[in-house]
Amino acid sequence: xxxxxxxxxxxxxxxxxxxxxxxxxxxxxxxxxxxxxxxxxxxxxxxxxxxxxxxxxxxxxxxxxxxxxxxxxxxxxxxxxxxxxxxxxxxxxxxxxxxxxxxxxxxxxxxxxxxxxxxxxxxxxxxxxxxxxxxxxxxxxxxxxxxxxxxxxxxxxxxxxxxxxxxxxxxxxxxxxxxxxxxxxxxxxxxxxxxxxxxxxxxxxxxxxxxxxxxxxxxxxxxxxxxxxxxxxxxxxxxxxxxxxxxxxxxxxxxxxxxxxxxxxxxxxxxxxxxxxxxxxxxxxxxxxxxxxxxxxxxxxxxxxxxxxxxxxxxxxxxxxxxxxxxxxxxxxxxxxxxxxxxxxxxxxxxxxxxxxxxxxxxxxxxxxxxxxxxxxxxxxxxxxxxxxxxxxxxxxxxxxxxxxxxxxxxxxxxxxxxxxxxxxxxxxxxxxxxxxxxxxxxxxxxxxxxxxxxxxxxxxxxxxxxxxxxx
Amino acid sequence: xxxxxxxxxxxxxxxxxxxxxxxxxxxxxxxxxxxxxxxxxxxxxxxxxxxxxxxxxxxxxxxxxxxxxxxxxxxxxxxxxxxxxxxxxxxxxxxxxxxxxxxxxxxxxxxxxxxxxxxxxxxxxxxxxxxxxxxxxxxxxxxxxxxxxxxxxxxxxxxxxxxxxxxxxxxxxxxxxxxxxxxxxxxxxxxxxxxxxxxxxxxxxxxxxxxxxxxxxxxxxxxxxxxxxxxxxxxxxxxxxxxxxxxxxxxxxxxxxxxxxxxxxxxxxxxxxxxxxxxxxxxxxxxxxxxxxxxxxxxxxxxxxxxxxxxxxxxxxxxxxxxxxxxxxxxxxxxxxxxxxxxxxxxxxxxxxxxxxxxxxxxxxxxxxxxxxxxxxxxxxxxxxxxxxxxxxxxxxxxxxxxxxxxxxxxxxxxxxxxxxxxxxxxxxxxxxxxxxxxxxxxxxxxxxxxxxxxxxxxxxxxxxxxxxxxx
Numbered sequence: 001x002x003x004x005x006x007x008x009x010x011x012x013x014x015x016x017x018x019x020x021x022x023x024x025x026x027x028x029x030x031x032x033x034x035x036x037x038x039x040x041x042x043x044x045x046x047x048x049x050x051x052x053x054x055x056x057x058x059x060x061x062x063x064x065x066x067x068x069x070x071x072x073x074x075x076x077x078x079x080x081x082x083x084x085x086x087x088x089x090x091x092x093x094x095x096x097x098x099x100x101x102x103x104x105x106x107x108x109x110x111x112x113x114x115x116x117x118x119x120x121x122x123x124x125x126x127x128x129x130x131x132x133x134x135x136x137x138x139x140x141x142x143x144x145x146x147x148x149x150x151x152x153x154x155x156x157x158x159x160x161x162x163x164x165x166x167x168x169x170x171x172x173x174x175x176x177x178x179x180x181x182x183x184x185x186x187x188x189x190x191x192x193x194x195x196x197x198x199x200x201x202x203x204x205x206x207x208x209x210x211x212x213x214x215x216x217x218x219x220x221x222x223x224x225x226x227x228x229x230x231x232x233x234x235x236x237x238x239x240x241x242x243x244x245x246x247x248x249x250x251x252x253x254x255x256x257x258x259x260x261x262x263x264x265x266x267x268x269x270x271x272x273x274x275x276x277x278x279x280x281x282x283x284x285x286x287x288x289x290x291x292x293x294x295x296x297x298x299x300x301x302x303x304x305x306x307x308x309x310x311x312x313x314x315x316x317x318x319x320x321x322x323x324x325x326x327x328x329x330x331x332x333x334x335x336x337x338x339x340x341x342x343x344x345x346x347x348x349x350x351x352x353x354x355x356x357x358x359x360x361x362x363x364x365x366x367x368x369x370x371x372x373x374x375x376x377x378x379x380x381x382x383x384x385x386x387x388x389x390x391x392x393x394x395x396x397x398x399x400x401x402x403x404x405x406x407x408x409x410x411x412x413x414x415x416x417x418x419x420x421x422x423x424x425x426x427x428x429x430x431x432x433x434x435x436x437x438x439x440x441x442x443x444x445x446x447x448x449x450x451x452x453x454x455x456x457x458x459x460x461x462x463x464x465x466x467x468x469x470x471x472x
Numbered sequence: 473x474x475x476x477x478x479x480x481x482x483x484x485x486x487x488x489x490x491x492x493x494x495x496x497x498x499x500x501x502x503x504x505x506x507x508x509x510x511x512x513x514x515x516x517x518x519x520x521x522x523x524x525x526x527x528x529x530x531x532x533x534x535x536x537x538x539x540x541x542x543x544x545x546x547x548x549x550x551x552x553x554x555x556x557x558x559x560x561x562x563x564x565x566x567x568x569x570x571x572x573x574x575x576x577x578x579x580x581x582x583x584x585x586x587x588x589x590x591x592x593x594x595x596x597x598x599x600x601x602x603x604x605x606x607x608x609x610x611x612x613x614x615x616x617x618x619x620x621x622x623x624x625x626x627x628x629x630x631x632x633x634x635x636x637x638x639x640x641x642x643x644x645x646x647x648x649x650x651x652x653x654x655x656x657x658x659x660x661x662x663x664x665x666x667x668x669x670x671x672x673x674x675x676x677x678x679x680x681x682x683x684x685x686x687x688x689x690x691x692x693x694x695x696x697x698x699x700x701x702x703x704x705x706x707x708x709x710x711x712x713x714x715x716x717x718x719x720x721x722x723x724x725x726x727x728x729x730x731x732x733x734x735x736x737x738x739x740x741x742x743x744x745x746x747x748x749x750x751x752x753x754x755x756x757x758x759x760x761x762x763x764x765x766x767x768x769x770x771x772x773x774x775x776x777x778x779x780x781x782x783x784x785x786x787x788x789x790x791x792x793x794x795x796x797x798x799x800x801x802x803x804x805x806x807x808x809x810x811x812x813x814x815x816x817x818x819x820x821x822x823x824x825x826x827x828x829x830x831x832x833x834x835x836x837x838x839x840x841x842x843x844x845x846x847x848x849x850x851x852x853x854x855x856x857x858x859x860x861x862x863x864x865x866x867x868x869x870x871x872x873x874x875x876x877x878x879x880x881x882x883x884x885x886x887x888x889x890x891x892x893x894x895x896x897x898x899x900x901x902x903x904x905x906x907x908x909x910x911x912x913x914x915x916x917x918x919x920x921x922x923x924x925x926x927x928x929x930x931x932x933x934x935x936x937x938x939x940x941x942x943x944x
Contacts, residue, residue: 167671168640170639171643197893290762297879299879300884304782304885307783307884307885412776413776420893421640421669425837
């Protein structure tokens with residue numbers, strides 16, 4: 001690969017944000033974003049003999065995965081953490097990379113703190129009578145039936161797309177669920193992993209989302225679903241391992257601000273680096289793809305869907321204990337609350353038994369309420385909720401770390417955009433369609449396990465297939 | 473003002489997108505965006521003795537106003553065009569600039585083509601019985617009452633804010649209107665000037681929007697409302713006149729890509745221009761403010777509201793005739809359709825009688841449907857609708873020009889963001905709040921006649937007041 005320093009490029013640099021001292025590199029395929037999706041794409045392309053260069057804005061790889069070492073040396077995940085049996089592409093990648101996975105213990109009852117009362121339960125939610133359970137079952141059946149009857153690459157073509165995309169999920173719940181308990185479970189729990197209130201999402205989008213995970217039950221279970229395993233060295237290690245193998249083909253600390261794609265060669269500008277490539281894969285959160293300037297500009301529909309791809313707000317905190325004490329009492333470590341952050345807590349302890357770790361997700365309005373607190377007060381609120389859920393032992397924690405993903409300049413939320421009414425039926429075809437020599441990856445564009453680690457890999461594979469076909 | 477060419481700035485340029493040859497300028501207040509709002513702010517600041525520099529991405533000023541000369545020499549507006557009696561700030565500016573206004577004739581019946589039938593009517597809509605008229609009256613009263621009981625600078629503080637922001641406007645209509653005709657008028661007409669389906673907007677937002685125009689009736693009327701007058705030389709002439717007076721303090725063709733605001737001096741980077749200023753006013757559509765990189769980055773809430781500020785899709789076409797022939801038949805030139813673009817047609821003829829001009833707005837789903845047509849087919853569809861509304865004389869047009877504002881790289885839609893459920897109550901305080909030395913203008917941030925020309929001026933005045941107070 002030829003590295004050509006271009007000094008004082010003068011007139012030619014006009015309008016392109018070129019530095020006084022610019023390094024120019026050439027490759028077959030440039031990748032923007034060294035998250036799991038971008039690096040998977042680069043790895044696959046390199047494996048097919050293509051010259052690749054990956055440009056990453058941060059000084060680390062991994063995107064929405066971020067693994068940290070806790071005080072006792074255990075690894076904790078501040079971002080995406082779990083994977084499962086149905087994640088075939090991801091499992092294959094983990095095996096290729098020679099990384100170890102640990103099974104989630106996944107046993108025991110859950111706790112909920114709802115209406116000011118802590119309740120222990122073994123089903124979807126506390127306080128459900130038979131009628132509510134039956135209601136939930138029929139509601140889930142109807143939700144899953146929509147996803148299963150849908151071409152997940154074209155949800156706007158579903159026979160009921162117009163109707164479903166005109167109403168929000170809250171309205172769909174109102175029409176479909178008939179018990180108070182059923183509605184509560186749908187409004188709180190079915191939306192818990194989405195990070196957005198049911199009133200803010202299109203019903204079509206929710207059905208599509210759970211369609212990409214096969215069903216709601218599959219999406220949330222740790223028994224052959226989305227949450228069976230974690231990576232022993234942390235989820236970020238997948239990206240670290242791929243980046244190590246790619247070596248100097250991965251360039252850190254270079255946010256791409258401009259892509260010129262008016263000719264046979266695409267020019268990608270990132271501070272003082274200029275990459276010339278035959279094709280480019282942009283593997284960013286969908287909304288961040290709009291913060292790059294394209295010359296020529298994107299078509300109206302592409303720009304419009306990007307304008308409507310806000311990421312939910314999301315924080316994740318890890319709380320470390322001497323041991324996973326909750327297991328002794330037959331508890332799974334899962335807890336739900338109904339109004340205060342964190343709204344969802346799960347057991348994220350390392351398998352070697354060196355400590356107990358609870359991961360606490362704070363999203364939606366409750367999570368944002370906690371933004372207003374001082375870090376100390378937010379920590380206290382989290383511990384208070386853990387005490388209510390798991391008893392006084394939860395107060396004896398050893399460490400608390402948190403990451404507010406909405407603060408992260410190069411992510412700005414998580415996990416995946418939740419489209420409001422009208423987006424799919426108005427702009428659907430522009431969702432992931434290549435524009436000239438520009439292709440799109442990233443878990444946001446996945447049509448299989450959207451937003452999950454598996455989705456990042458599936459989107460990468462799809463983009464790589466598109467690029468290879470276009471180069472053939 | 474010192475203009476310092478900085479050649480070969482080398483190391484200092486690192487990470488800032490500086491050109492090999494960069495021109496550096498200094499001022500008290502930099503303004504990003506030479507639309508009506510940005511230029512009004514610059515003019516007011518200059519009038520107060522401040523050194524200003526305005527950076528504009530396009531090679532013209534005026535932003536969402538754009539006036540063109542039609543084939544016969546008449547002036548036509550492809551963007552914002554109308555102003556009215558209640559627009560006190562705008563009226564004062566027009567007088568200051570010595571520009572002439574013409575009164576909209578505003579007489580006669582309107583036409584609607586609904587359910588495949590053309591109907592002539594003198595009220596809000598065709599085919600309304602007394603019951604529907606009464607229903608509409610009570611619905612409007614309730615909608616306006618919310619706006620009037622609201623602090624328009626803080627809609628999230630309204631006593632019913634949580635409830636109203638949880639439902640979309642379609643749901644509010646369902647709950648508030650009781651007749652089929654009333655619901656139709658609310659779903660079609662009350663949303664007609666907003667460009668977004670009632671299912672896509674928060675009920676709180678719609679109430680707030682019409683609160684900023686005093687009432688729905690005021691917003692849509694051309695009798696002491698939002699549509700009384702047009703500018704004889706076109707609405708863009710306001711910006712042209714201000715830019716002429718500012719002279720070389722307005723710099724065209726320089727899209728700002730980076731703002732550094734970590735010290736006492738703000739540094740604004742736009743291609744090969746670097747402006748150093750004490751303060752900066754960013755006067756862009758809200759969503760485009762997110763396409764600038766800020767160092768340090770924006771707070772999470774600011775970034776989040778910007779992510780949720782998509783502009784509706786919007787096109788405007790002008791159709792020129794020998795004469796405003798519709799007036800002879802007692803028609804106002806206003807027409808509404810219920811499913812095909814253009815959805816709204818208004819008389820936009822010059823007052824001197826040299827020709828007749830109909831302005832046709834295509835927004836929402838119907839407008840986007842027309843994107844798929846060839847320009848010729850889209851023109852034909854528009855003329856067909858005019859013929860259905862105004863008879864065979866409408867087929868004898870002399871000229872057709874159109875502007876799809878969603879295609880415009882430096883606007884990307886119009887007229888103003890329509891927030892979905894949850895945005896105001898989640899992120900409201902970040903709507904227009906200054907961040908350090910950065911202040912926000914633009915009609916999107918107006919709390920008085922939001923999205924109208926008046927709003928652009930009101931937002932500019934508010935930002936100027938904030939800047940002056942912070943410099944005092």
